[in-house]
């Protein structure tokens with residue numbers, strides 16, 4: 001079978017590898033789609049874990065079941081929450097599998113994972129429906145956070161984003177207002193829109209100093225900053241402002257797929273609207289290049305083995 005192997009910085013190759021066999025407690029999944037995640041892009045640019053299996057936003061069909069597997073059988077459509085999905089087939093332990101409800105399309109199933117990350121974030125913040133929110137960064141996780149907030153009934157959501165196509169997508173998905181943080185002072189922009197108070201909660205969704213700073217300076221006194229970006233550099237924080245304004249800051253790095261699926265079924269959201277392109281496995285290098293380009297137009301790219 002074919003699989004993409006990550007050899008080092010900006011070096012992904014599609015190679016022929018042995019088709020894996022499921023061991024006891026595992027199933028073999030024929031991958032339908034695997035979304036490219038921001039964390040994969042970090043690996044691609046910085047070469048963090050060469051030759052480790054990667055690709056974890058998959059959906060597919062069970063084609064073989066190992067011994068002692070209960071509750072899954074051949075033909076089941078599943079979400080394998082496991083690495084190694086840029087390949088024709090992958091094995092996944094049964095406890096990391098979730099069944100896909102019959103009315104959910106493959107495209108929608110493929111973006112349950114990023115929606116699940118956002119679902120976990122908003123849950124962790126324990127947010128109420130009447131609040132105001134800022135999302136700094138409209139990449140896949142930022143946009144999914146926007147959908148998650150709307151599912152919670154939060155209607156005032158401001159989004160900052162450097163790239164035009166992503167600001168447009170945020171508008172399309174229901175952002176109250178958007179701005180380019182390179183051209184606007186985000187904290188003044190937020191204060192104008194919240195009667196000088198600041199937002200109740202801000203989501204850092206990029207992983208750089210500028211967006212963290214925008215979040216810390218845009219939340220109200222005793223507001224909350226939820227950090228979900230992947231930081232590769234250390235960042236200085238203005239601790240006096242943080243302490244005197246009694247800001248709460250929490251980090252999140254988990255997913256709540258059950259809640260994501262519940263929202264998809266009960267709230268009619270369409271998370272697949274962030275998918276801007278589907279490319280075959282052979283073109284995975286091109287896909288990574290499209291997503292790391294300076295002026296990228298793509299938001300979520302799915303790989304189809």
Ligand SMILES: [Zn+2]
Nearest residue numbers: 037038057113
């Ligand atoms: Zn991911």
